[in-house]
Amino acid sequence: xxxxxxxxxxxxxxxxxxxxxxxxxxxxxxxxxxxxxxxxxxxxxxxxxxxxxxxxxxxxxxxxxxxxxxxxxxxxxxxxxxxxxxxxxxxxxxxxxxxxxxxxxxxxxxxxxxxxxxxxxxxxxxxxxxxxxxxxxxxxxxxxxxxxxxxxxxxxxxxxxxxxxxxxxxxxxxxxxxxxxxxxxxxxxxxxxxxxxxxxxxxxxxxxxxxxxxxxxxxxxxxxxxxxxxxxxxxxxxxxxxxxxxxxxxxxxxxxxxxxxxxxxxxxxxxxxxxxxxxxxxxxxxxxxxxxxxxxxxxxxxxxxxxxxxxxxxxxxxxxxxxxxxxxxxxxxxxxxxxxxxxxxxxxxxxxxxxxxxxxxxxxxxxxxxxxxxxxxxxxxxxxxx
Numbered sequence: 001x002x003x004x005x006x007x008x009x010x011x012x013x014x015x016x017x018x019x020x021x022x023x024x025x026x027x028x029x030x031x032x033x034x035x036x037x038x039x040x041x042x043x044x045x046x047x048x049x050x051x052x053x054x055x056x057x058x059x060x061x062x063x064x065x066x067x068x069x070x071x072x073x074x075x076x077x078x079x080x081x082x083x084x085x086x087x088x089x090x091x092x093x094x095x096x097x098x099x100x101x102x103x104x105x106x107x108x109x110x111x112x113x114x115x116x117x118x119x120x121x122x123x124x125x126x127x128x129x130x131x132x133x134x135x136x137x138x139x140x141x142x143x144x145x146x147x148x149x150x151x152x153x154x155x156x157x158x159x160x161x162x163x164x165x166x167x168x169x170x171x172x173x174x175x176x177x178x179x180x181x182x183x184x185x186x187x188x189x190x191x192x193x194x195x196x197x198x199x200x201x202x203x204x205x206x207x208x209x210x211x212x213x214x215x216x217x218x219x220x221x222x223x224x225x226x227x228x229x230x231x232x233x234x235x236x237x238x239x240x241x242x243x244x245x246x247x248x249x250x251x252x253x254x255x256x257x258x259x260x261x262x263x264x265x266x267x268x269x270x271x272x273x274x275x276x277x278x279x280x281x282x283x284x285x286x287x288x289x290x291x292x293x294x295x296x297x298x299x300x301x302x303x304x305x306x307x308x309x310x311x312x313x314x315x316x317x318x319x320x321x322x323x324x325x326x327x328x329x330x331x332x333x334x335x336x337x338x339x340x341x342x343x344x345x346x347x348x349x350x351x352x353x354x355x356x357x358x359x360x361x362x363x364x365x366x367x368x369x370x371x372x373x374x375x376x377x378x379x380x381x382x383x384x385x386x
Contacts, residue, residue: 032110033063039116041067042084046302051115057376095155096121117156127187129165135174135299144225144297170194170300173321192378194300195370196309205286206279211271215246217288223254225297227335232263234341241269248284250276285310290348294335301325309367311360315344329362
């Protein structure tokens with residue numbers, strides 16, 4: 001498969017081996033399990049789906065679940081939004097203050113499984129516990145976050161460092177970043193990769209109005225860390241519109257959206273449909289020439305893996321979690337180099353039908369291995385020893 005070498009002026013073919021994975025540790029849980037799922041009060045992104053699937057797998061047969069101070073009851077609708085606001089106020093104000101910690105009066109031999117590092121702050125934490133870590137972005141890429149977020153995650157990770165629980169990462173990339181900061185003196189550190197939610201790709205394909213002919217595709221929230229600015233500059237400077245190629249960018253609006261949208265609107269050939277229904281998203285993945293995401297930070301690399309599921313070539317940031325997610329079957333680019341990104345886009349267009357078919361086959365094979373069954377079996381082996 002083709003990828004960018006570390007020399008930024010050359011694209012050369014190399015063979016990429018399957019990325020190494022950490023092996024989960026059997027029987028790592030201690031006593032009865034408690035899933036601390038306060039994440040689901042606040043977050044409705046991909047992490048919410050992961051938390052939901054884990055709870056469905058283990059609760060109630062093997063574990064209990066807790067939502068902040070609400071016990072086993074998950075709020076919905078307006079109540080959820082109100083509780084999320086109150087929960088974040090408590091976390092922001094009290095941080096790791098031992099006053100009014102949840103569970104402080106009921107210490108026992110059970111293991112807590114925290115589904116995000118943030119929520120260790122308002123709970124007891126012990127070495128027997130387990131923390132799921134998607135990334136350490138607020139520490140390694142603090143410029144992408146507001147000062148409050150950086151501070152509360154810094155305090156949360158410091159608490160984790162003191163108590164040394166077991167930690168599960170969604171990628172070796174995230175694990176390596178964590179170890180570079182905190183070392184490896186924890187009960188265990190292991191990686192259980194995420195999976196493609198295949199239901200997203202089931203159903204009819206509906207063309208996106210206004211998009212015809214050949215086009216590049218980016219799917220992801222309009223936010224600074226996704227680095228759409230560099231991709232847009234590559235598209236503009238590469239003269240692709242004059243050659244008949246459009247560029248479709250779809251997704252929700254995040255932090256930094258105004259700058260991204262303003263630039264996109266100034267470039268002929270860009271299409272900004274916003275958040276599209278699944279039927280149109282499937283069509284876009286099926287028809288695009290390449291998937292472009294030179295992201296500055298991804299804890300796992302789900303966008304590239306979703307593209308792989310549809311056999312669509314990803315052009316992604318070099319040596320990132322995106323590369324790991326697709327086992328190296330991609331084009332790697334330096335994310336801040338618009339010229340290199342443009343070269344990769346041009347190389348993607350110049351592939352022969354045979355090259356495209358081979359890449360599509362390899363990508364689909366990669367995605368087929370990233371199954372929900374494999375993910376849940378990794379967690380079963382970790383928590384139940386089988």
